[in-house]
Amino acid sequence: MELYVERGFEQTTVAEIAQRAGLTARTFFRYFADKREVLFAGSASLQEHLVSALEGAPPAAPPMEAISTALAAAAAMLGGRRAYSRQRQSVIAAHAELRERELIKMASLSAALAEGLRRRGVAAADASLAAEAGIAVFRVSFERWVSEPTERELAQVMRDSLSQLRALTADRGPDQVVDAASA
Amino acid sequence: MELYVERGFEQTTVAEIAQRAGLTARTFFRYFADKREVLFAGSASLQEHLVSALEGAPPAAPPMEAISTALAAAAAMLGGRRAYSRQRQSVIAAHAELRERELIKMASLSAALAEGLRRRGVAAADASLAAEAGIAVFRVSFERWVSEPTERELAQVMRDSLSQLRALTADRGPDQVVDAASA
DNA sequence: AGGGTGATGTCATCAAGTGACATTGAGCCA
């Protein structure tokens, strides 16, 4: 991480990372599948937390409410380290390869949430859609949280984004409003 | 594509691809930034189509309606080649590196849609959220369309998924229903 | 003490990707 910040991701070689850690490049690859993975080491534990939060939601809660519980757990894990998150995010944002890796982690998160929902008895179709929507909220919220100058809490940003999504999907425009009124 | 199907993505080398095309590896890299990009050559044109469909939506249409128009355009482009889409999808699904690339293409699509919405006068926050939600619908729909045995049209799957998302986000569970009734 | 076990190092090798420069060939113009 030090090296990535100092000289950029592409400009730092695995040999250098290993050297600074007092190890060999070969050893590096025994701990990290590739050069990018260093920045995503914590993502597995984040995923576990989200899933277990999902499991802890009231059984009667509808899918998006359960997702909201999971998002709150995410906020609790990440919300305390805004400075670090900013630094990490700026490294990732600067390199397409890293953004790719981040996206696949998000996709994995989405899949895990969908599976968690299915275990709660949610229909498969609803589950993946709700999970995708939840991840969309996560992504947008996190980005806002690190980039906004205001010091709004991550959990709050997430709640706001979710209700914003609700409003957006509910808004079917003038035509549909007329239809609904005449129905 | 032939080689990727024949022997898998990792097992085929750029030298082999170039040889089958009657070229040199060096020349391959003049056409494709990397080995993965071959499978995503058409994505730029897909993105252009979606954005111009978005621009063509009625100015008064709310964000998600405009997004829905763009999704219809996507369905029109892709809906006719289910067999090819299946083959391509199976190659991509089998390799994490390819899924990464696909995800970043989707993210690029999302960013383009968000920008298109902003040009329509949608607030930035709404725009990115609506775009993300739209891409979520796209992703889920496409996956269903290639994997379902039924021969439902892609456009239809997309419409169904979108209204499903509407229902999911609207469902706030028993508590909120009571609140709403007492309000 | 001796032996197993896990972490690390060493070496060799392959494939991805890139920069610098040479070659070819098609079209064009005086």
Next chain:
DNA sequence: TGGCTCAATGTCACTTGATGACATCACCCT
């Protein structure tokens, strides 16, 4: 016709990422 230009392609050399095979070393257990 002869020569020029320009784009596409080839050739070569090199760096780096990544992996397999095998050697070593330190430590723990009995």
